[in-house]
Amino acid sequence: MSECYWEERYQTGDMPWEKGEPSPGVVDFIADNPELPRGTVLVPGCGTGHDVRVWAKAGFQATGMDLAPSAMRLAHERTVAANLKAEFVQGDFLRDTPKQPFDWLFEHTLFCAIQLEERNLYVEAVKRWLKPSGNFVAVFYMIDEKDGPPFGTKRDELVKRFSPHFDLVKEWVPRSYPNRTGLELMMWWRRK
Template identity: 35%
Template sequence: MTEEPERTGFDWENRFAADDTPWERQELHPGMLAWMRAGELEPGNRVIIPGCGRSPELAFLAGCGLDVTGADLSPTALAFQRQALDAAGLDATLLEGDVLAHRPDKPYDRVYEQTFLCAIPPRLRVDYERAMYDWLKPGGHFLALFMQKDVRGGPPYGCALDAMHDLFPAERWVWPDDDSFIPWPHPDLNGKPELAGVLVRR
């Protein structure tokens, strides 16, 4: 089978500039709202959203009193986020560039993962896990929405739970029961579900 070429930063930027962004939900993620209700995301928490794109969760969490950092390769997406924050009178830290190279001065309490891991080439997954582990404080929470899909198309790379167990090993992460993951179907990607679960950094 011929592999699709990897998406570059230039490709992502072009997608935002052309407003060709089928992964966007057009509403707050119901999984994130459930985590808010459950106290997983609380005022004062320091949270990072890697590959935040234009997702509205960034301004929403800033508005709820969290100390939010959003990071993305796309200047267009980040300009959108800055405008949304300014319009709402809110602030957040926005980082432009390869988020996997981010080395924070202070650890985070939470990572909010939404359609980013499924967007980066699998060869970068080891770097991704290392970054999550290094960013979070011991006991910090990785709020995962693992995109479930087998075939290419849409956010390109599926995150099957077996592969995620290999990527986030039990020596470094406390896992919830696989049965406790909640599927949130995506409204625009043929209903492909994201599995919501919280991994705790040891």
């Protein structure tokens, strides 16, 4: 989907993914793993930045990226209001090149938002934006939807796509927003 498509959804307030709070899965992940080495983290497709602020609050040097300029404006405003520090850049995660690769990359409802034929580009982008041995933590939306966005996926597809390039550290079913309970899978991968 194009920048115009996503920007219009923010401008018209058509954003059912916006829950006014971070993904419960990432909140628990960070709380349950206080020893994670701090470093830089990229949250692509971050929307208004709820997940970015969780990483920033925990002491990571957090960057949010999104195609939609309005999302980046809202994310910046809300981060200032929360008295937190994070950088927000408008850009295309699938096609842009990082100035510096990141230690961590966190996925939440971007993989399901892109076109099915862009999923190869997505895997290449995660490799490009992460340092060697960098960590890729993802909340995948495990729905059975072919007419998205959001588009569904299955565990087998995720393993097939990511395991050639990443080692699976851990996977689990996270706590979710009420309307997504049991429909998410968290995976923690490390780049080979």
